[in-house]
Amino acid sequence: KNEVEQSPQNLTAQEGEFITINCSYSVGISALHWLQQHPGGGIVSLFMLSSGKKKHGRLIATINIQEKHSSLHITASHPRDSAVYICAVGDAGGTSYGKLTFGQGTILTVHP
Amino acid sequence: GAGVSQSPSNKVTEKGKDVELRCDPISGHTALYWYRQRLGQGLEFLIYFQGNSAPDKSGLPSDRFSAERTGESVSTLTIQRTQQEDSAVYLCASSFLYEQYFGPGTRLTVT
Numbered sequence: 001k002n003e004v005e006q007s008p009q010n011l012t013a014q015e016g017e018f019i020t021i022n023c024s025y026s027v028g029i030s031a032l033h034w035l036q037q038h039p040g041g042g043i044v045s046l047f048m049l050s051s052g053k054k055k056h057g058r059l060i061a062t063i064n065i066q067e068k069h070s071s072l073h074i075t076a077s078h079p080r081d082s083a084v085y086i087c088a089v090g091d092a093g094g095t096s097y098g099k100l101t102f103g104q105g106t107i108l109t110v111h112p
Numbered sequence: 113g114a115g116v117s118q119s120p121s122n123k124v125t126e127k128g129k130d131v132e133l134r135c136d137p138i139s140g141h142t143a144l145y146w147y148r149q150r151l152g153q154g155l156e157f158l159i160y161f162q163g164n165s166a167p168d169k170s171g172l173p174s175d176r177f178s179a180e181r182t183g184e185s186v187s188t189l190t191i192q193r194t195q196q197e198d199s200a201v202y203l204c205a206s207s208f209l210y211e212q213y214f215g216p217g218t219r220l221t222v223t
Contacts, residue, residue, distance in 0.1 A: 031210050043203065043214040086155065090210065098143050098207060099168055102155040 002027050006087050006103035013110050019074040021106045023087030026068065030090040033100065034061050034072050037084040046072070046085075077110045084108070114138075116215035118204050124221045125194055133189045133218045137206030144187050145212060146179055150200040158202075161187065194222045 003026040013019055023032070034046040047054050047061040049070070054061050058077075063070040074081055087103040117136045125131050137144050146158040157171040161181045172178070176194075181187040191198055199222045205212040 033212070035214075042216045043205075045211055045213065048211045088155070098145060098162060098210070098212070099157055099160050099170075100145070100147075100155075100212070101157065104154045 002029065002089055002091070002101045004087055004089055004101050004103040006085075006106050008106060009104065010107045011109070013077050013108070015078055015110055015112050017077050017110075019077050019081075019108065019110075021072045021085050021087075021108070023070045023072070023103055024068055025087075025089045025101075028068075028092045030092045032063055032070050033088040033090070034070075035086040035088060037086060037105070039083070043086070074108075079110045079112050082109050116204055116206050116213050118202075118215040118218050120218060121216065122219045122221075124223060127196060127222055128193055130190065130192045131194055131220065133191075133202050133204075133220070135187045135189070135204030135206075135215060137185070137187070137204070138208075138213055140184075141206035141208050141213070142184055143207045143212075144181055145205045145207075146187070146189050147203040147205065148200045149203060149217075150197075155203070158189070191220075194220075196222045198222050 005024050007022045031048050031050045033048050035043050036046050037043045049063050058075045060073040084105040086105045088100040091099045119134045142163045144161045148156045159179045160168040176192045179189045201217040201219050203217045204215040
């Protein structure tokens with residue numbers, strides 16, 4: 001069973017700051033997902049990646065398969081980025097690749 | 113519809129009663145997942161349907177929990193003889209390949 005650890009658990013930033021959230025996992029995966037959950041809201045998939053780096057607007061996600069580590073970066077952070085960010089990994093191999101194991105989440109608060 | 117829908121959005125039930133939660137996935141999505149999020153805790157995998165394959169039920173916490181899916185459409189999660197520890201938000205997601213699209217969840221409160 002994969003163990004997924006996120007850090008930090010809580011993060012407070014001032015608007016405009018560069019933010020990094022880290023995720024590490026213990027065994028090989030099919031893919032890694034970064035999810036965003038707003039208070040009282042649903043969950044949105046931000047990125048799914050199995051290698052390298054992806055960028056979407058002010059968000060960047062990287063993964064190092066050898067080190068079993070991923071980072072989510074937010075450039076020029078804004079109060080609307082305040083949310084819980086969740087790292088999740090998919091089982092490797094077979095037909096269970098869709099089964100996700102989740103980190104505990106990082107609560108991000110961005111102050112104006 | 114445009115996204116994954118779930119019903120009801122909220123459900124309050126008495127301990128010992130059975131409940132059924134419904135998920136309507138995005139049309140054409142072959143995979144469907146159920147997750148649970150208890151208050152203050154992370155998401156937990158419950159069950160996963162992929163096409164016509166046997167479902168992966170490895171996350172179901174007890175035999176009081178079961179789920180069915182009709183073809184590649186609607187799924188129902190049933191919890192029998194509910195307990196207070198079953199109180200949580202139950203989330204459904206669907207996917208065609210790897211990326212999962214989440215529904216808004218059903219908030220279940222067992223009193």
